[in-house]
Amino acid sequence: MFKRFANWMPGFWALLFLLVPIGGVATFVAAPYFDIWLPRDVSEHGHVIDGLFMFILYLTGIVFIVTELVLFYFMWKYSSKKTAAPVAYSHGSHSLEVVWTIIPAVTLLFIAIYQMDAWAASKMRAPEIPPTVEVTGRQFNWDFRYPGKDGELYTHDDVVRTDGKLYLPYGKEVLLKITSADVLHSFFLPNMRMKQDVVPGMEQSMWFKATAGGSYDIVCAELCGWGHYKMKGEVTFLPPDEFDAKLQELRSDADTMTVEVAETD
Amino acid sequence: MSTVPVDSAAASAGHAEHAHAGGFLRTYVFSLDHKIIGLQFLFSTLIWFIVGGLLALGVRWQLAYPWRPMPILGELVAQTEGGQIAPEVYTMLVTMHASVMIFFVIIPVLAGAFGNYLIPLMIGADDMAFPTLNMLSYWFMWPAFLAMGASFFVEGGASQGGWTAYPPFALTQGTGQALWLVGLTMVGISSMMGSVNYLTTIIQMRAPGMTMFRLPMTIWGMFITAVLQAFALPVLTAAGFMQMADLQLGTGFFIPDGWSANNAAAQSGGGQPLLWQHLFWFYSHPAVYIMILPAMGMVSDMLSCFARKPLFGYKPMVYSIAGIAGLGFVVWGHHMFVSGMNPALGMTFMVSTMMIALPSAIKTFNWLGTIWRGNLQFTTPMLFSLSFVSMFIIGGLSGIFMAATPVDIFIHDTYYIVAHFHYVLFAGTAMAVLGAIYFWFPKMFGRMMNDSWGKVHFFLSFVLMNCVFFPMHILGMQGFPRRLADPYHYGTFRHLLPLNQFMSWCAFLLVGVQIIFVINFFWSMFFGPRAGRNPWHANGLEWQAPSPPGHGNFDFQPMIYRGPYEYNSPEVDEDYYPQTQPPAEGAPAPPEAGH
Numbered sequence: 001m002f003k004r005f006a007n008w009m010p011g012f013w014a015l016l017f018l019l020v021p022i023g024g025v026a027t028f029v030a031a032p033y034f035d036i037w038l039p040r041d042v043s044e045h046g047h048v049i050d051g052l053f054m055f056i057l058y059l060t061g062i063v064f065i066v067t068e069l070v071l072f073y074f075m076w077k078y079s080s081k082k083t084a085a086p087v088a089y090s091h092g093s094h095s096l097e098v099v100w101t102i103i104p105a106v107t108l109l110f111i112a113i114y115q116m117d118a119w120a121a122s123k124m125r126a127p128e129i130p131p132t133v134e135v136t137g138r139q140f141n142w143d144f145r146y147p148g149k150d151g152e153l154y155t156h157d158d159v160v161r162t163d164g165k166l167y168l169p170y171g172k173e174v175l176l177k178i179t180s181a182d183v184l185h186s187f188f189l190p191n192m193r194m195k196q197d198v199v200p201g202m203e204q205s206m207w208f209k210a211t212a213g214g215s216y217d218i219v220c221a222e223l224c225g226w227g228h229y230k231m232k233g234e235v236t237f238l239p240p241d242e243f244d245a246k247l248q249e250l251r252s253d254a255d256t257m258t259v260e261v262a263e264t265d
Numbered sequence: 266m267s268t269v270p271v272d273s274a275a276a277s278a279g280h281a282e283h284a285h286a287g288g289f290l291r292t293y294v295f296s297l298d299h300k301i302i303g304l305q306f307l308f309s310t311l312i313w314f315i316v317g318g319l320l321a322l323g324v325r326w327q328l329a330y331p332w333r334p335m336p337i338l339g340e341l342v343a344q345t346e347g348g349q350i351a352p353e354v355y356t357m358l359v360t361m362h363a364s365v366m367i368f369f370v371i372i373p374v375l376a377g378a379f380g381n382y383l384i385p386l387m388i389g390a391d392d393m394a395f396p397t398l399n400m401l402s403y404w405f406m407w408p409a410f411l412a413m414g415a416s417f418f419v420e421g422g423a424s425q426g427g428w429t430a431y432p433p434f435a436l437t438q439g440t441g442q443a444l445w446l447v448g449l450t451m452v453g454i455s456s457m458m459g460s461v462n463y464l465t466t467i468i469q470m471r472a473p474g475m476t477m478f479r480l481p482m483t484i485w486g487m488f489i490t491a492v493l494q495a496f497a498l499p500v501l502t503a504a505g506f507m508q509m510a511d512l513q514l515g516t517g518f519f520i521p522d523g524w525s526a527n528n529a530a531a532q533s534g535g536g537q538p539l540l541w542q543h544l545f546w547f548y549s550h551p552a553v554y555i556m557i558l559p560a561m562g563m564v565s566d567m568l569s570c571f572a573r574k575p576l577f578g579y580k581p582m583v584y585s586i587a588g589i590a591g592l593g594f595v596v597w598g599h600h601m602f603v604s605g606m607n608p609a610l611g612m613t614f615m616v617s618t619m620m621i622a623l624p625s626a627i628k629t630f631n632w633l634g635t636i637w638r639g640n641l642q643f644t645t646p647m648l649f650s651l652s653f654v655s656m657f658i659i660g661g662l663s664g665i666f667m668a669a670t671p672v673d674i675f676i677h678d679t680y681y682i683v684a685h686f687h688y689v690l691f692a693g694t695a696m697a698v699l700g701a702i703y704f705w706f707p708k709m710f711g712r713m714m715n716d717s718w719g720k721v722h723f724f725l726s727f728v729l730m731n732c733v734f735f736p737m738h739i740l741g742m743q744g745f746p747r748r749l750a751d752p753y754h755y756g757t758f759r760h761l762l763p764l765n766q767f768m769s770w771c772a773f774l775l776v777g778v779q780i781i782f783v784i785n786f787f788w789s790m791f792f793g794p795r796a797g798r799n800p801w802h803a804n805g806l807e808w809q810a811p812s813p814p815g816h817g818n819f820d821f822q823p824m825i826y827r828g829p830y831e832y833n834s835p836e837v838d839e840d841y842y843p844q845t846q847p848p849a850e851g852a853p854a855p856p857e858a859g860h
Binding site for chain 2: 052228
């Protein structure tokens with residue numbers, strides 16, 4: 001009885017390892033039905049990054065399935081309890097080594113070179129336009145500085161908002177300047193596929209073009225203190241004309257605020 | 266079995282002088298014997314493994330039931346109120362879980378425990394080259410243990426700066442951060458003493474006939490690891506001193522101009538926060554390989570032994586390890602793709618990082634080649650080794666996503682990263698270490714561990730571990746960020762709560778089932794069946810020594826005739842051919858390993 005059970009075990013272990021590729025693929029297949037996937041993309045460049053992600057997912061997925069199945073098959077076939085075939089007294093194969101060195105090397109190099117343009121577009125080719133908004137991360141809030149009546153950032157009439165709500169136009173390129181007032185933060189817009197660490201003493205830039213309206217999360221993605229989890233903001237994309245109107249509104253808010261502050265002092 | 270050369274009597278007489286008896290303190294506490302020191306490392310790291318695991322439970326509790334008081338364990342964590350995990354406590358748990366697991370468990374268990382125990386035995390030396398230095402390398406861990414342990418109880422608690430301790434935030438931490446830095450420096454000193462010793466021992470003290478290309482892969486893993494440590498550690502130690510100076514002496518290596526925190530006066534600064542990241546990762550990326558190469562070596566040895574077949578592609582395996590080590594020094598920037606580092610550098614680091622996946626792929630294919638047409642024996646250590654291969658495939662492939670810079674923009678600092686390194690470090694290294702304990706336990710204690718309970722332990726760990734870590738990939742796809750005390754503060758992540766609860770329960774069970782291992786370990790130590798010298802019929806030199814080996818290791822003068830992977834050799838009738846067994850009269854010269 002016990003012996004028969006022991007004879008079944010090698011098959012059992014092989015099947016357990018077969019669960020790895022099955023479970024792995026099932027997880028990714030089932031995820032969208034539970035509304036778990038890449039979040040909605042509302043940027044012009046985001047589909048490139050998503051495309052690269054999916055390309056690597058399929059490529060590594062195939063390698064994953066094949067190697068795990070090979071592992072399963074060898075475990076199934078070459079178990080000492082099941083096979084009477086003599087062991088292959090082999091120390092390796094030079095030609096196989098060459099094959100499985102060159103094929104991954106070429107593939108990996110291809111992936112690396114294939115990505116370069118997307119990287120350069122996202123991080124190296126800043127558009128030559130005046131900055132739309134300055135973003136400042138501080139424990140534990142995102143502050144936004146908009147241009148005042150003169151329409152230029154970094155002048156005396158700039159408007160600073162500390163309510164964590166960012167307004168940007170969609171359908172046109174925007175350029176953000178990002179700084180930190182205290183420690184490291186990371187300005188993460190999941191729906192724009194954009195992330196930039198915020199470093200005190202350094203000015204970072206981020207640029208993108210939103211393609212749709214609506215409000216989306218701003219997430220702090222770098223550990224910045226006990227309140228890191230609540231360093232949440234919201235970005236709202238408006239049509240360009242509504243954005244201009246919103247700027248006007250923010251400016252008049254700022255004017256009122258200035259008067260109130262003067263009185264209470 | 267004629268594995269003991271004829272002149273063993275004379276040889277053992279030569280070794281008799283080593284077998285001096287000492288008092289309890291000299292024998293078990295301040296021992297110079299590499300085996301005792303290895304076991305000291307093993308027990309210390311296993312205790313910290315439990316501490317690190319419990320810290321992880323706090324993290325998982327908060328992710329499953331945010332702000333709900335944690336039963337039982339919550340009370341134990343310093344500074345919780347009624348077991349509720351406050352956000353600063355959560356940040357501390359995350360920081361200390363990682364710090365403990367990396368600096369007190371994975372690195373010392375590989376290099377300290379197995380490196381110490383196995384190197385002299387596997388190369389045929391009677392001890393390390395510098396026994397006193399070896400003892401100090403263990404005792405320098407204690408200031409680190411005490412500093413980090415004490416930091417839980419000082420005002421402000423243990424560090425909340427993340428295990429990467431990025432300034433300037435880390436500099437806003439008080440005593441906890443200072444103690445963390447002391448701990449880090451002491452671990453570094455200990456590792457440095459160890460690596461100098463391992464390098465010298467492996468180069469100088471190999472037994473006659475033990476050429477470099479007859480070394481087992483375990484030793485190659487330890488050797489390359491020691492090289493990595495020797496060259497990368499000084500940078501981390503220097504960086505640690507610099508951060509300590511910033512923290513305590515008012516310097517500004519990592520502080521920008523005019524910076525101030527907590528409403529203190531602005532500092533003169535003049536430094537750069539990114540400098541720390543460069544220095545830190547210049548060590549800590551090679552450290553990733555320090556945390557996996559010895560495990561790869563041990564897995565290679567176990568796979569070959571239980572496949573009863575020579576290791577496939579010995580030399581390519583050695584060259585891959587060397588390749589990983591070489592490239593390991595030029596990939597650190599991939600931790601900093603979105604840090605604000607010059608994006609042009611991102612491109613070079615992307616290429617080097619993609620290339621480092623290549624030796625890992627070669628190793629995986631060679632492991633598959635090793636079990637191909639073998640005669641697989643599914644013992645507990647074999648199952649752990651096979652699971653290492655299966656899990657390393659996942660951890661290796663998911664690394665390609667983050668090596669691709671545009672994709673990394675999105676997944677950086679999300680759970681995709683958490684999934685990746687847990688597949689490499691837990692599902693990979695930690696499982697390999699458990700397998701290695703089952704494998705070398707008979708040598709260490711002279712008794713076998715219970716195989717059936719070992720398999721139960723393996724089965725439960727394997728299933729639960731995948732339930733904890735695999736879903737992290739899809740969490741990461743959603744953009745679920747790391748290190749958030751309450752991710753559900755974001756409405757967009759609220760639907761991930763049930764999945765996180767499932768993962769947390771699997772994590773609780775995963776920690777719980779390790780009790781099977783603990784009981785098996787201690788029970789077998791005293792009551793397990795006696796093992797004999799070579800219970801697995803393995804080829805390695807260590808299996809020719811008595812179990813456990815006495816002071817001086819060998820009761821004969823080891824003489825090496827071949828590599829350690831001659832299983833099912835046509836030259837002998839048995840399916841194994843120990844490294845010390847002289848070739849039969851008139852037999853053809855043994856083939857050199859690695860063709």
